[in-house]
Amino acid sequence: xxxxxxPRTMSATNNINIxxxxxxxxxxxxxxxxxDFDDPKGKSWCTSSDNSSCCSLCRLPNDxxxxxxxxxxxxxxxxxxxDLEALETLNDLVSFSTSAAAPRQAAPLSMAQANPNxxxxxxxxxxxSDQVSLPLKRQACYCSSSSAxxxxxxxxxxxxxxxxSPTLPNRSTYFTQFASKNSSFLTRHHHSCTQLSPAxxxxxxxxxxxxxxxxxxxEDPVYSILTFLDVRSLTTLRLVNTKLRSMASDNNAGWKxxxxxxxxxxVRVCDDARRLFDQANAAEDDAxxxxxxxxxxxxxxxxxxxxxxxxESVNEITEDDLCFDLATDRSGVKWSxxxxxxxxxxxxxxxxxxxxxxxxxxVFLRDGSILQAHPPGxxxxxxxxxxxxxxxxxxxxxxxRNGVDIIPPRIEMRWRFVESSMDLPxxxxxxxxxxxxxxxxxxxxxxxxxxxGNWGFIMESCWGLYASFELASREDATSSLGVxxxxxxxxxxxxxxxxxxxxxxxxxTEEDNIGRRNVRxxxxxxxxxxxxxxxxVSQWREALLYNxxxxxxxEGNHASSQFDAAWQNALLLR
Amino acid sequence: xxPKLSQLVFDASENxxxxxxxxxxxxxxxxxxxxxxxEFLKHYEQEPLKEIKSPLxxxxxEGVVKQEWYRNFVQEVDSPMLFDLVTAANxxxxxxxxxxxxxxxxxxxxxxxxxEIRIILNIxxxxxQEEEHARREHRWIFDD
Numbered sequence: 001x002x003x004x005x006x007p008r009t010m011s012a013t014n015n016i017n018i019x020x021x022x023x024x025x026x027x028x029x030x031x032x033x034x035x036d037f038d039d040p041k042g043k044s045w046c047t048s049s050d051n052s053s054c055c056s057l058c059r060l061p062n063d064x065x066x067x068x069x070x071x072x073x074x075x076x077x078x079x080x081x082x083d084l085e086a087l088e089t090l091n092d093l094v095s096f097s098t099s100a101a102a103p104r105q106a107a108p109l110s111m112a113q114a115n116p117n118x119x120x121x122x123x124x125x126x127x128x129s130d131q132v133s134l135p136l137k138r139q140a141c142y143c144s145s146s147s148a149x150x151x152x153x154x155x156x157x158x159x160x161x162x163x164x165s166p167t168l169p170n171r172s173t174y175f176t177q178f179a180s181k182n183s184s185f186l187t188r189h190h191h192s193c194t195q196l197s198p199a200x201x202x203x204x205x206x207x208x209x210x211x212x213x214x215x216x217x218x219e220d221p222v223y224s225i226l227t228f229l230d231v232r233s234l235t236t237l238r239l240v241n242t243k244l245r246s247m248a249s250d251n252n253a254g255w256k257x258x259x260x261x262x263x264x265x266x267v268r269v270c271d272d273a274r275r276l277f278d279q280a281n282a283a284e285d286d287a288x289x290x291x292x293x294x295x296x297x298x299x300x301x302x303x304x305x306x307x308x309x310x311x312e313s314v315n316e317i318t319e320d321d322l323c324f325d326l327a328t329d330r331s332g333v334k335w336s337x338x339x340x341x342x343x344x345x346x347x348x349x350x351x352x353x354x355x356x357x358x359x360x361x362x363v364f365l366r367d368g369s370i371l372q373a374h375p376p377g378x379x380x381x382x383x384x385x386x387x388x389x390x391x392x393x394x395x396x397x398x399x400x401r402n403g404v405d406i407i408p409p410r411i412e413m414r415w416r417f418v419e420s421s422m423d424l425p426x427x428x429x430x431x432x433x434x435x436x437x438x439x440x441x442x443x444x445x446x447x448x449x450x451x452x453g454n455w456g457f458i459m460e461s462c463w464g465l466y467a468s469f470e471l472a473s474r475e476d477a478t479s480s481l482g483v484x485x486x487x488x489x490x491x492x493x494x495x496x497x498x499x500x501x502x503x504x505x506x507x508x509t510e511e512d513n514i515g516r517r518n519v520r521x522x523x524x525x526x527x528x529x530x531x532x533x534x535x536x537v538s539q540w541r542e543a544l545l546y547n548x549x550x551x552x553x554x555e556g557n558h559a560s561s562q563f564d565a566a567w568q569n570a571l572l573l574r
Numbered sequence: 575x576x577p578k579l580s581q582l583v584f585d586a587s588e589n590x591x592x593x594x595x596x597x598x599x600x601x602x603x604x605x606x607x608x609x610x611x612x613e614f615l616k617h618y619e620q621e622p623l624k625e626i627k628s629p630l631x632x633x634x635x636e637g638v639v640k641q642e643w644y645r646n647f648v649q650e651v652d653s654p655m656l657f658d659l660v661t662a663a664n665x666x667x668x669x670x671x672x673x674x675x676x677x678x679x680x681x682x683x684x685x686x687x688x689x690e691i692r693i694i695l696n697i698x699x700x701x702x703q704e705e706e707h708a709r710r711e712h713r714w715i716f717d718d
Contacts, residue, residue, distance in 0.1 A: 217661060218661075224672060226680075228626075233684045236686065236688055240691050242704075
């Protein structure tokens with residue numbers, strides 16, 4: 001069992017909070033290590049086969065008086081100490097030393113119950129949290145006196161007599177002498193034996209220091225190592241120990257690069273993540289000032305995490321996500337819009353997307369209106385925002401009457417958030433957008449994250465689709481993975497590359513065809529109706545009401561039940 | 575050998591008043607490691623190492639370091655020597671060697687579990703409670 005020891009309070013807890021648990025030769029650490037033993041009959045102490053520098057327990061501090069170093073290997077005489085006396089002596093030693101270091105009274109010592117299966121030995125240096133852990137190994141040490149009881153000791157079993165010795169100093173002579181000269185000394189022993197007790201395996205020899213975290217490497221090269229790691233490796237490193245957790249979380253570990261690399265592939269990153277990222281950048285410029293605030297050192301990592309969590313958990317939009325005119329000098333999202341095939345030829349026939357052109361660009365304004373940016377053909381400017389001229393939606397349309405092109409009446413479009421839709425389940429605010437076209441409500445647009453993983457939003461109804469990013473044109477989406485490129489795949493039996501759309505390749509097997517179908521499915525995500533989630537079946541009530549001439553579509557929690565009741569009545573009357 | 579590659583050596587040689595004595599003491603680097611450093615510097619003079627940029631373009635050491643001699647240079651050393659090289663390169667301020675050695679260490683750690691990392695770096699175990707606490711903190715990256 002490992003105990004966490006606060007050397008100032010000398011309180012011991014079972015909670016581990018260590019900065020470094022490896023062993024290394026450092027005189028400073030020796031002065032700071034304390035021991036806490038909670039069981040007089042416990043059998044925990046250091047094991048070592050070499051008193052040179054195996055561990056801090058076995059090594060005398062440099063400032064120990066020469067006289068104090070020498071005391072004879074005791075035998076069964078009046079100087080040998082009983083268990084209780086030994087414990088009291090240790091208590092006195094620690095109390096004396098800690099009182100010199102800190103004015104607080106040390107907690108009484110007791111013997112720790114070591115895990116007998118624990119062959120590792122670790123004594124850690126004081127971290128900034130002043131926490132020390134010391135798992136001690138069970139060790140048999142017999143006094144050659146009449147008592148055959150196991151005597152707690154910090155020292156090895158004597159190889160000569162096998163029954164060890166009073167390894168603790170005589171209280172009356174040694175302690176007084178020594179304590180007056182060496183106030184920082186905590187404990188000491190004399191190794192007269194160099195052999196472990198045969199009851200314990202030789203593997204208890206302490207391990208060499210770890211390479212990375214125990215001060216073996218300075219921080220700069222450690223950060224150089226960390227900057228080469230990917231995100232998953234960095235987070236795995238944080239599981240290793242507290243020191244690595246701290247370093248792998250730091251801004252210097254390369255998190256800003258990871259943020260930049262991730263966000264470069266996304267169309268939208270939440271404001272909180274960007275704010276944290278800016279904090280990390282500002283921290284570099286003003287390291288001294290910002291150091292006082294908690295968390296600044298890992299704000300880039302927090303930015304990375306926040307952006308991912310937000311993209312996964314938030315599937316609704318706010319007005320800030322939706323609107324174009326957020327501020328007079330700031331432009332928001334331009335939504336790409338196209339009709340679905342289910343909208344019918346009357347609408348798809350003059351949709352630029354269905355003519356293999358770019359999708360229409362619509363903007364939502366804070367006053368509830370919807371306008372169009374960059375319309376094809378001739379249109380009249382309605383307003384300008386932040387240097388972008390805006391036009392009425394569909395204003396480039398021309399209608400022919402008696403062979404003459406006429407400009408049709410203006411189609412006003414407006415938007416609002418609705419709490420719920422007739423055909424769809426309850427969701428948080430920002431999940432449903434109702435659009436009015438020419439004064440009539442159209443079926444509700446359902447908000448969700450883009451299925452292609454770019455963190456953008458789409459708004460989809462049974463007849464139309466809005467995307468907060470550039471929609472691939474119909475031609476590009478059906479023919480390639482990107483503008484100007486073809487999708488290729490290898491044949492199964494050789495190294496030939498064939499076009500993804502090539503269905504006449506005799507070398508293909510069924511597995512190749514499946515692969516090709518999978519590729520086509522991904523590429524054609526916004527073309528095929530089967531890829532859409534909102535259809536005329538799922539929105540049949542609203543679609544039906546619109547088609548029979550309803551001006552306003554019901555909304556609210558009871559809309560569906562009211563419609564169903566009206567529908568049943570209509571069927572009965574019929 | 576290019577003296578300017580090691581900032582330490584360069585600064586020390588610049589400061590030397592006695593121009594006849596050109597020895598620069600490198601006290602903090604073991605001799606075996608220093609031999610490897612010299613080997614690196616000698617080869618660097620003939621074939622400079624291409625810059626290793628972060629973030630990496632490839633997750634493998636061979637994918638990042640295309641020059642065979644440098645690949646073999648770090649492949650041949652064991653872990654203690656590798657970390658000695660990192661320390662020496664940092665101490666002597668030899669940036670290309672530091673980048674190469676740090677990259678090799680990173681590749682050793684990449685894709686490994688926490689337990690494997692502890693074995694590689696010779697770090698003692700955390701308690702199950704500590705590891706569980708740390709894993710809970712990172713559920714967002716481990717839950718696929």
